[in-house]
Amino acid sequence: MAIVLGANQYGKAETRVVRIYRDGPRHEIRDVNVSTSLRGDFANAHITGDQAKVLPTDTQKNTCFAFAKQKGIAEIEQFAIELGRHFVDDIEPVDGARIEIDEYAWERIRAGGEEHDHAWVRRGGEIRTTIVTVERDDTWVVSGLRELTLLKSTGSEFSGFLNDQYTTLAETHDRVLATLLTARWRYARVDLGWGPMYHDVRRILLEQFATVHSLALQQTLWEMGKAVLETHPEIVEVKLSAPNKHHFLVDLEPFGLDNNGEVFHAADRPYGLIECTVAQDDAPEPGPSWYTIPAFA
Numbered sequence: 001m002a003i004v005l006g007a008n009q010y011g012k013a014e015t016r017v018v019r020i021y022r023d024g025p026r027h028e029i030r031d032v033n034v035s036t037s038l039r040g041d042f043a044n045a046h047i048t049g050d051q052a053k054v055l056p057t058d059t060q061k062n063t064c065f066a067f068a069k070q071k072g073i074a075e076i077e078q079f080a081i082e083l084g085r086h087f088v089d090d091i092e093p094v095d096g097a098r099i100e101i102d103e104y105a106w107e108r109i110r111a112g113g114e115e116h117d118h119a120w121v122r123r124g125g126e127i128r129t130t131i132v133t134v135e136r137d138d139t140w141v142v143s144g145l146r147e148l149t150l151l152k153s154t155g156s157e158f159s160g161f162l163n164d165q166y167t168t169l170a171e172t173h174d175r176v177l178a179t180l181l182t183a184r185w186r187y188a189r190v191d192l193g194w195g196p197m198y199h200d201v202r203r204i205l206l207e208q209f210a211t212v213h214s215l216a217l218q219q220t221l222w223e224m225g226k227a228v229l230e231t232h233p234e235i236v237e238v239k240l241s242a243p244n245k246h247h248f249l250v251d252l253e254p255f256g257l258d259n260n261g262e263v264f265h266a267a268d269r270p271y272g273l274i275e276c277t278v279a280q281d282d283a284p285e286p287g288p289s290w291y292t293i294p295a296f297a
């Protein structure tokens with residue numbers, strides 16, 4: 001039996017980069033978390049410990065900081081493409097690069113009724129994401145969001161499901177539907193207006209969640225993904241992951257009180273986890289674009 005080295009990659013995870021633009025009295029801020037991974041001819045580093053072809057992870061970190069200064073961070077997709085192309089085109093042993101970026105949003109503090117020029121407050125929860133994979137002859141962009149907390153107080157039901165001897169769940173035609181959404185979408189091109197596209201996809205996801213009468217969270221995710229693809233043919237695939245954040249009606253009868261869908265216990269676990277992929281049937285092959293992205297169908 002021969003023992004061989006399988007797929008491998010290495011890089012610098014979670015380099016926190018804050019870029020402040022001081023070109024005038026009104027400053028701008030971009031706050032990102034960058035992870036880089038390189039693939040290539042690194043077998044000797046594993047098998048014999050020879051590091052001659054290894055670009056140190058510390059160098060990858062420094063490159064993130066230098067690019068933030070030299071090129072700026074206009075949109076995270078473009079920043080990731082530029083980083084990836086540098087590693088693949090300029091570092092000889094590197095055949096492929098994966099750049100993953102999370103962006104954290106800040107809002108200007110209002111003082112005296114006006115937005116302050118150089119003071120912000122961190123916006124909660126939701127994180128904008130991109131994962132860019134670069135090889136010598138191709139580039140793939142997967143963008144998205146995670147930790148987007150959504151809730152609707154009605155317009156959702158769950159009934160007609162399969163029952164067996166262990167089923168205790170009662171059917172309902174009016175329930176709270178809540179989730180912590182992760183959504184990622186794959187683009188067919190890399191020459192797009194990343195910011196406007198992101199904000200419009202986010203708008204579509206929110207509108208569909210709010211307006212679709214949900215017979216199940218599965219149906220809601222399908223309608224969300226379908227609406228994105230119908231509106232934006234530049235997007236060829238959407239993957240959605242949605243934990244069902246259960247809200248259970250509290251029994252107030254022991255206190256002589258009615259509870260007409262007004263008081264709930266929000267349970268954090270266990271929870272249902274619903275995931276799906278919605279794609280164009282003629283979508284181009286994804287290549288390595290989804291490689292190492294966890295928790296998706």
